[in-house]
Amino acid sequence: xxxxxxxxxxxxxxxxxxxxxxxxxxxxxxxxxxxxxxxxxxxxxxxxxxxxxxxxxxxxxxxxxxxxxxxxxxxxxxxxxxxxxxxxxxxxxxxxxxxxxxxxxxxxxxxxxxxxxxxxxxxxxxxxxxxxxxxxxxxxxxxxxxxxxxxxxxxxxxxxxxxxxxxxxxxxxxxxxxxxxxxxxxxxxxxxxxxxxxxxxxxx
Numbered sequence: 001x002x003x004x005x006x007x008x009x010x011x012x013x014x015x016x017x018x019x020x021x022x023x024x025x026x027x028x029x030x031x032x033x034x035x036x037x038x039x040x041x042x043x044x045x046x047x048x049x050x051x052x053x054x055x056x057x058x059x060x061x062x063x064x065x066x067x068x069x070x071x072x073x074x075x076x077x078x079x080x081x082x083x084x085x086x087x088x089x090x091x092x093x094x095x096x097x098x099x100x101x102x103x104x105x106x107x108x109x110x111x112x113x114x115x116x117x118x119x120x121x122x123x124x125x126x127x128x129x130x131x132x133x134x135x136x137x138x139x140x141x142x143x144x145x146x147x148x149x150x151x152x153x154x155x156x157x158x159x160x161x162x163x164x165x166x167x168x169x170x171x172x173x174x175x176x177x178x179x180x181x182x183x184x185x186x187x188x189x190x191x192x193x194x195x196x197x198x199x200x201x202x203x204x
Contacts, residue, residue, distance in 0.1 A: 004169050006176040014173065018166040025158045032155055034091045035148040042141040046134050053130040060123050078124045079104045083132060090140075093147045098136040101129060 004010055084099035103125050108117065 004173065006173050008177065011170065011173045011177065014166050014169045018163065018170065021158045021163045021166065025155065025163070028151055028155045028158065031091050032148065032151045035093075035144055035151060038090050039141055039144050039148065042137050042144065045137050046141070049130050049134040049137065053127055053134070056123060056127050056130070060120070060127075077106050077108070078121055078128065079106070080128060080132070085136060090144065091147065093143055095140040095143055096136050098133040101132050103128070 004014070080101055081104040082102045084101060086097040086099050088095050088097045105121055
């Protein structure tokens with residue numbers, strides 16, 4: 001604990017600081033709760049996206065197996081040409097928002113390739129969209145988690161250190177000033193008695 005001055009000015013300063021900490025603490029605690037809720041939302045969304053991606057992957061694999069044709073569809077047939085994002089704000093945190101993506105499909109001969117290839121390309125785009133959104137939502141979660149760590153540190157600083165420390169300082173200064181005032185009163189009384197005795201001595 002830093003050394004403090006035992007003065008009236010310091011007492012006012014400490015009281016002002018206590019008011020500030022007590023005013024901001026509820027706001028920080030509310031922000032902490034909001035961030036925790038938003039992080040849970042992103043985690044649920046990532047889980048949903050991955051489950052949907054796995055579901056499409058599994059149905060796609062089973063579908064390809066039924067046709068028994070391999071080597072016709074390859075992952076490099078579909079390429080992401082652009083990712084569309086925007087910027088949002090949650091609890092004061094700037095986060096990316098997924099807006100979609102555009103794809104580039106490698107040319108293939110419609111006459112020489114099976115009809116299901118068109119559907120396969122479409123399914124591949126669905127999977128890539130889910131994967132891209134999951135990456136964006138994961139970045140949201142990462143930024144929110146970082147802000148939550150910072151906010152939690154501030155809550156702990158105010159709640160466990162600054163507020164108790166300031167209260168101790170106020171009490172310490174108050175006791176000291178009270179003692180000083182009492183001592184001044186005692187000194188005043190002693191001085192009065194001394195003056196009274198001196199006056200009585202002079203009269204006789």
